[in-house]
Amino acid sequence: MLPLSPFHRLFRDWTIRQKLMAITLLTCGTVLFAATLAFVVHEAISIRREVKRNLAIQADVIGVNVSSAIAFNDSRSATETLAGLRANPYIMGAYIVTSDSTIFARYVAKGVNPASLRIEKPGSDPPEVDRQAFAEIQADADSPWEWDNDLEQIREIVLDGQEIGTIVIFSETMEVLSRVVWLAGALLLISLVGFYLAYLLSSRLQSLISHPVQMLANAVKEVTAAKNYAVRAEVTGNDELGALAIGFNGMLATIQARDEELQDINEEIRNFAYIVSHDLRAPLVSIKGFSSELDSSIKEMQPLLNKCAAALDEKERKQLELILQEDIGEALGFIASSVNRMDGLIGNILNLSRLGRKELKLEPLNMTEIASGILASLAHQIEQKRVTVTMAELPEVIADRVAMEQIMGNLLDNALKYLEPGRDGELSITAEQGDNAVILHVCDNGRGIAQDDMHKVFELFRRAGKQDTKGEGMGLAYVKTLVRRHGGRIWCDSQPGVGSTFSFNVPAPVNPSGCR
Amino acid sequence: MTLLYLISKLCGVANRRQVTFAGLVVLLLVFPVLSGKALAMDGLAEYEVKSAFLYNFAKFVEWGAQGTAGDQQELGLCILGKDPFGGGMDAVKGRPVKNRRLVVKQINGIDEMGQCQILFISSSEKGRLSEILAAVGRSPVLTVSDIKNFAQTGGVIGFVTIDERIRFDINQAAAERADLQISSQLLKLARSVVQ
Helix, strand or coil, X not given: CCCCCHHHHHHCCCCHHHHHHHHHHHHHHHHHHHHHHHHHHHHHHHHHHHHHHHHHHHHHHHHHHHHHHHHCCCHHHHHHHHHHHHHCCCEEEEEEEECCCEEEEEEXXXXXXXXXXXXXXXXXXXXXXXXXXXXXHHHHHHCCCXXXXXXXXXXXXXXXXXXXXXXXXXXXXXXXXHHHHHHHHHHHHHHHHHHHHHHHHHHHHCHHXXXXXXXXXXXXXXXXXXCCCCCCCXXXXXXXXXXXXXXXXXXXXXXXXXXXXXXXXXXXXXXXXXXXXXXXXXXXXXXXXXXHHHHHHHHHHHHHHHHXXXXXXXXXXXXXXXXXXXXXXXXXXXXXXXXXXXXXXXHHHHHHHHHHHCCCCEEEEEHHXXXXXXXXXXXXXXXXXXXXXXXXXCCEEEEEHHHHHHHHHHHHHHHHHCCCCCCCEEEEEEEEEECCEEEEEEEECCCCCCHHHCCCCCCCCCCCCCCCCCCCCCHHHHXXXXXXXXXXXXXXXXXXXXXXXXXXXXXXXXXXXXXX | CHHHHHHHHHCCCCHHHHHHHHHHHHHHHHHHHHHHHHHCCCCHHHHHHHHHHHHHHHHCEEECCCCCCCCCXXXXXXXXXXXXXXXXXXXXXCCEECCEEEEEEEECCHHHCCCCCEEEECHHHHHHHHHHHHHHCXXXXXXXXXXXXXXXXXXXXXXXXXXXXXXXXXXXHHHHHCCEEECHHHHHHCCCEEC
8 A cells, every 4th residue: 555645644534525525625726726826927917018008108198298398408398298197196207318318307206216216327417317227227118027116118209200319107016016916806805705606516516425425334334333234325326336335235135134044043053952952852751761661571571581491401591690680781771871861961951052042131230249149158168178269349240140140150169179189279259340341250279271171161061171070061061151142251261280260251331320 | 125125015114205305305406407408508509509499390380281382302491681590500401300301591582482481580680570571471481580579570489588598489370370280289388379
């Protein structure tokens, strides 16, 4: 993946809606700004050109009007004519220069320092034109770009085809500038209105994209949070987002179907286990009944056989006796014990499937009370095996009372059962608060479980380690089923010869005060 | 720099007020100097200026159809009486005016006025002025003279000297009689215009 630019990082966590708005408004803003800037620059240039053209016209008009004054050397009249420029507040000054570079007449606006106009040679009397400055002014006047503090216009005064002088007009750039500022202000206002319109449009139109995405996101949230596979995303159109929604719905439909199927199968298996174990008992009862029937039949048969035995020789009599006394008895004994064992196994399976099917009655439970009750019932064993029990204050959980008693009972019973012989027992019950759950630990200093056997302990009918105590390998299987029924998990940490810790979590009240 | 200037302009930095007074003082000092150039005129210089004026008058006067009927290449400037210009006319002699060439002629009598568009009446003819003007009558000729009250007497343009500056009066009625159109530019410069 490419590294994100700071620009991308800035927008990364914005919503689609915000991103779309940002994209539109940024684009619009940039275009508006660029267009406005270009227009203002263009207008500034053309306004400048227009101002210069107006200056040229004014200069020409003055030129015509002062030509007679120049011809008749009447500088007073020329000065009066020039003074008419007063009407244009932007004109800083004007000079009429005769062909011999003397200043014939001049007008300097109020408040303008003649020196700032550069044209007069300082200290000359009669005033003369500074030729070098004049050349610079000429260059400025000819330039289409030059934009210093003033705009100059130089026009020749022609009388009867002869050049008799030059008129130089200086105008403030302010005229151009103020017009440009006005224009820029107006354009800014128009741009703002345009921008606002763009905002209105984009805030409406962005929903074309953001709405379907939002719908899809909501559907995904519903599916993941509530595991509700029945929700469907709204298909808003025939575009890619529509295709995405259709695909998403298709996926959900598949998952929903599979989920239902799995639930059905699960149900079937539970029922199957129940029915099988239930139904398997019937033939077992028959076997049990008929084997005892067989036993009593043989017993009834005994006197008759004894009579018959008289007719047999010694060797045959011995064989019959062996069959009757040992083989049949032994076989019947095996049948009986096997039947009993099988009955026990089936009973266990039945219990387990009952546990899986039983309705849990969830209620707030005081675990300290439950654990204390169980420890009290085990007091005899604890005393006998000289076990030190430590128990912290346990928190409240929400669970089924019977199930919790079974879980705690099994774990504590196991802990006492598998203590290391010849060592004083130690047993501790602790708890810790996890996310929305309480984790309970039952810790002993017993014989421990080998790493290889660890997976076996929770399995049905499986036992690990030395088989020196009575047990069917059912306890932890029950515990595991019960914990799982509560939506929890059970696990074990153990070290052979040192001890084991069985931990499980159960849902806890999220907030004791009841506020979410 | 330009930007700084513009900003200062926009902000209305009032440096200007300070220079206003200085500007006015400079103007007051310079103005008399400007006009002073025309003041120091005497003797020959006076007639040099007058000759230039005569030449320039031609540029601001329109002759009627009759007045320009003659030679199309030349514009005649005739001097009647004693020539006061000395060599002063040499500067304008032959120069172009209205696509013609200025020709300067010395004439001794009004009867020689045939090819003249401008007639300068020398002050030597002061005594015969009314006679001459009567003789010119309605002829399309621009009469000019430095005889006192020339324009008021019936001539078209009369030179006057005021504050040692050469100026002129114009007799509009006389100009109309001679079928001459005098440019407003010229009228504007006249000391007085006689209707």
